[in-house]
Amino acid sequence: MTTRGTDMARMQRLDVRGRTSVITGAASGMGAEVARELDRRGARLALLDRNADGLAALTADLTGTGHTTHVIDLTDDDAVFALAAEIEASHPHVQALITCAGSSMLGDIDQLTMAEMRWLMDVNLWGTVNITKALLPAMRREPAAHVTHLVSIYGLAAPAGRIPYAMSKFAVRGFTESLRHELERTNVTVGAIYPAGVKTGIIGRGRYAEAIDPAVAERAAAAQAAMYHTEPADAAARIVEATVRRRPRTMIGREARPVDVRSRHTPPPDGAPKRRPLRAAIDTTTPIG
Template sequence: MEQKVVLITGCSTGIGLALAVRIAKDEKKRFMVYATMRNLKKSTALVEAAGRTLGRTLEIKELDVCDEKSIKRCVESLPERRVDILISNAGMGLIGPIECLSMEEMKTVMDTNFFGLVRLLKEVLPDMKRRKSGHIVVISSVMGIQGILFNDIYAASKFAVEGFCESLAVQALRFNLNISLIEPGPVLTEFESKVYDEGMKTDLSNADKITSDMFTNVYLKNWNQIFESLGQRAEDIAEHTLRIITMENPPFRHQTNTLYTPMTTLKYADPNGDLPIDIFYKMVFEHDKVFNASLNFLKMLRWRSRRSFSLEKGRVKA
């Protein structure tokens, strides 16, 4: 069987690194992975994790999704410029009250998360259309479906990604192409840690007292508990993605976290859109004890499911 060429962006850490390693270590050796990153000096962690796959089923290349020339150079370095599966993962986060964020910061998030995908497709899509073969996989987010407090700009970038892909999917069908949006909830990676650390440094001098207090004593205060209760590992996302790219008829949308799904379905339960906003408001500001109790309950479910999975694996191995 001929190996499929997989091009992945944003592989220096987190989900991108886990994706590159997991797909390159596919037991059936069905893929040749080109793991890319903006700065090759940050490839140490990937090199170590790749192990024996490096130079065999995995190669590391430079690619900056904000630079059209960089994308073109990378694609032209591939055999016959062929990309069978594009996994668009590179991205950046931003949290905080909008009055405390610069326009430059907000534009950078949109340029990376949304226009980065657009630049990639402008380079890769024509050849996929010509061959009438290809799979475009986008690491999106549940925040591409439902906005979250103080994630206004990040959610906007993911909403843009989702709308773009939803529109493109209709055209893609005409060329026998697949598009899949992978939608994780919270994921425990350096990406999230960096976003949190930057959020802690936010200059709140331009915010009113209520907004400043909301960001510090509600949002940041509950950050760790939310991630401990709902968070997945980068390796979990990689397993879900591998499953999607090996399906004969992959879905357009795939949420990786069943614990988070009830929250996103609130949006579809009310055509007016008021229900999820009202419920989240009451959970956060009127029923904070219920909110914290719910997180603790979800944390227990998460622990039990992981323990069960671990024991199950142990029995199979034996």
Template sequence: MNLSGRVAVVTGAGGGIGRGIALALSRRGCHLALADRNAQGLGETRDMVRGVKVTTHVLDVTERDRCRALPAEVVAEHGRVDLLVNNAGVAIGGTFEQVDEADFDWLMEVNFHAVVRLTRAFLPQLKATDSARIVNVSSLFGLIAPPGQTAYSAAKFAVRGFSESLRRELEEAGSTVGVTVIHPGGINTDIARNARPPRHVTNEEAALIADEKDRFQKFLRMSPVKAGEIIVEGIEKERPRVLVGNDARIGALIERLSPVGYWNILKRSMA
């Protein structure tokens, strides 16, 4: 996919992987419509971009009416949409029994339902171009499911399943729209640091969750800029799946070899 002169919509572009993707796209001459609920972060990303047209759109992906209105805003500014990158995401700490129903539903709304909602909203514009792509960011935890990640893994596995089925539907329809699903491993972003803690736990449980968050943070080593470059290279090559980092590649391989017992293997390796 030749990205020069194309127009990309990137959600979660106020920092982290979204910012890394935006910068990598701009280096290839791709114009940008950047969306995030964090207006300050959006402005910082915009100021880092050079040589292409950039618009910013303050967007909470849980707001359905705003999501439905976004395609018209982007087309009014840019005239077209060639690439949709569904990257916005959040995390929650704690086990399934510690995370209450409202927080579990909130994570699913951001990490999965918004992906579906924005894909539905932008698909007509994407189908109107000669070559377009939907890029949905899943996770290593959309390939493996560790303890303490029930909500996050549920959402990221759902993103993977939705993306793979949609890709096959579009292929069978002869569409010019392709689908890429991204599985980042340990990327050094704020998503773990900003993970919402469970609201109804004891002080002892809260301390254990905080310790687990600190331990997990040590595995987040790759810079978002490098991750963005890997992802955009995958988009250019129209890859259906992009594994970002050695940890993602190793996790995918071990899960394939031992689909039931992989966690015991990985736990020993991490120890």
């Protein structure tokens, strides 16, 4: 493709109708909402998740045709690359990848084991990297294509008590930004989404260090969930629009942009009012009662 042709391809909006978007983590939460939004826009979908029942329930709600579901463990590299070939065979035009799969982990450095931290890094980082790498050849064959990675505001600023989650999200952010630069002169663009507090229930479905009293973990998770304000359907519409417009960086939620700005400067002192809700959300040591 010529330089002029590449530039035009990079400016081109995606027309999702009749073309395939691949969504990871599609069985629940943000992935399911993104699937519903793309289904309304007429896209064909390849829906990936470990949860077969969740995928079946989602597809029963969708009205479009040509969708496929794929039960996959994204931490299994060989299975992911084999799945990419399967997707290409059933979906000849893969123009978008939206990576929503991920999990959470509560616990401070003394409570967490190395195995627990490695598990979350495998899920959040390497699951994102391998599906992206596996599908890039198919996406390069499209006139225009876009990769959307869900990062987090914890990929902009890292609180205490969330070390493995923040590590994984900073790593996804680095992968996304580096890949975007690598693909600058191609038809594939890459974007990062930084959500703040979407009410998907991820914190309740996530894990916590085995060393934490379950009641204490439940209290911390509830405090974290109380900080979430954005409705999943609203976030999904923003994510899909960012994908269609092939935006490099999108903030979602009222806290996202202030966190982005503050992270570039000296952070506020620990006693600042804005930190109080977060302190309750990361407290996994104070006993109940």
